[in-house]
Amino acid sequence: MKILEVLKGKISVELLKSVPRSFDLIGHVAVVEVPSELEPYASLLGEAIxxxxxxxxxVLAKVGPVAGExxxxxxxxxxxxxxxETLHKEHGCLFRLDVGKVYFSPRLSFEHARVAGLVRPGETVLDMFAGVGPFSxxxxxxxxxxxVYAVDANPEAYRYLYENIRLNKVEDRxxxxRGDIRKVAETKLKNLRFNRxxxxxxxxxxxxxxxxxxxxKPEATVHYYCFAGGPEPEDKALNVLQxxxxxxxxxxxxxxxxxxxxEVAPRVWQAAIDFKFLGF
Ligand SMILES: C[S@@+](CC[C@H](N)C(=O)[O-])C[C@H]1O[C@@H](n2cnc3c(N)ncnc32)[C@H](O)[C@@H]1O
Incomplete structure (x- = not known):
């Protein structure tokens, strides 16, 4: 049965057109964007899901944007x-996380796999903004x-990252x-250099x-991310990087x-630019 079929007869035909076509699934938690006209029926929508x-x-409804440090x-x-708090599976790895306390998006699943697929044997990798560890x-x-050195400034993300490393048995690598990458770069990572x-x-x-x-390191690969809008978002993203x-x-x-x-909002994208750093 489909969500629309469950809701038929419970909300007007007009409002049925506003029912979201998709939602994010993180472990046992569904995250849905409820359009304002459906607000009075949000619980009905959640129960239908x-x-x-x-x-x-x-079932959680998004209240605001992803925000803060x-x-x-x-x-x-x-x-x-x-x-x-839930247990999410991605590409065979397990991630425990609290949807309300850390960043996690199942929409980055392909990107996590794409980057992981580029890593060569013996590389030393720095994941500057690691979250609960999906790249690392x-x-x-x-x-x-x-x-892999995995850094995050959010104490909650660090706590789950630490747990997930053990859950996936990769403690040896x-x-x-925990900390702000700017400080960590000058302290714990000061004498290290990275391939990626x-x-x-x-x-x-x-x-x-x-x-x-x-x-x-010379010839290191950098995976750089940004938001870019407009008719040519790739060009815009590249201009800011350059x-x-x-x-x-x-x-x-x-x-x-x-x-x-x-796409993170109408005509606004998260872009990824991979570049090889050749030196100053
Ligand atoms: C967009 S999330 C990405 C998380 C993860 N890479 C993923 O794919 O799920 C960015 C992360 O960077 C962390 N962060 C933000 N500023 C930071 C900083 N200055 N140093 C270290 N981590 C930071 C946040 O706590 C957050 O977990």
């Missing part, structure tokens, strides 16, 4: 039990000889570090390019790949 998808036990979103329970842990599971650096903080990764260039690198005096780099990861 649970009726159709029997494994869903909690820790990139966390506010939610409202619209159906099911008020349990936001998948890399370590796929490439047994890689070593993923090193979790992941900068998954699209809101402001460009502000951390100085740390990236300082910690990159001017940021020029501002740091970095002229030697090769852009390897630009892709739009996902």
């Amino acid at each position: 649970m009726e159709v998808h029997k494994k869903i036990e909690t 820790h990139r966390v979103r506010e939610f409202r329970l619209i159906a099911g039990k008020p349990e936001t 842990i998948l890399i370590a599971r796929k490439v047994k000889t890689a070593k 993923v090193i979790p570090i 650096i992941i900068m998954n903080l699209p809101e402001k990764a460009y502000q951390y390019l100085a740390e990236t260039c300082r910690l990159a 001017s940021s690198l020029a501002g740091l005096g970095v002229r030697a780099y090769d852009v390897l790949n630009i892709r739009l990861v996902r």
Whole structure:
């Protein structure tokens, strides 16, 4: 049975047109965007989702945008039990996380796998904004000889990252570090250099390019993320990266790949740019 069929007769035919066509599923938790006209029927929508998808036990409505330094979103329970800690499976890895306390998006699943698929044996990788570990842990599971340093500033994300490293049995090759990457770069990582650096903080990764260039080995690959809108988002994303690198005096780099990861708002995309850092 479909969600629309469950709701038929319970809300008007006009409102049925506003019923969201999709939702995010994180473990037992469904996260749905409820349009304002459906607000009075949010619980009905949540219950319909649970009726159709029997494994869903909690339905949350997005309340605000992903916000703050820790990139966390506010939610409202619209159906099911008020349990936001869950166990999510992605590419065979397990991630325990609290949807209300840390950043996690199942829409990045392909990107996590794409980057992990590029890692070569023996690489030393820095995951600057690691969250609960979806890049770091998948890399370590796929490439047994890689070593990954996973940094996050959110104490809750760090706590789950630490737990997930153990849950996936990669303690020997993923090193979790709690803290602001800017400080960590000057302390714990000061004497290390990396073959690959992941900068998954699209809101402001460009502000951390100085740390990236300082910690990159010659010919390191950088996975840089940003948000870009307008008719040519790839060009816009590239312009911001190029001017940021020029501002740091970095002229030697090769852009390897630009892709739009996902649409985050109408005509606004998260873009990924892979580039090879060749030196200052
Ligand atoms: C967009 S989330 C990405 C998480 C993860 N890479 C993923 O794919 O799910 C960005 C993460 O960066 C962390 N963060 C933000 N600013 C930071 C900083 N200055 N240093 C370290 N981590 C930071 C946030 O706490 C958040 O967990």
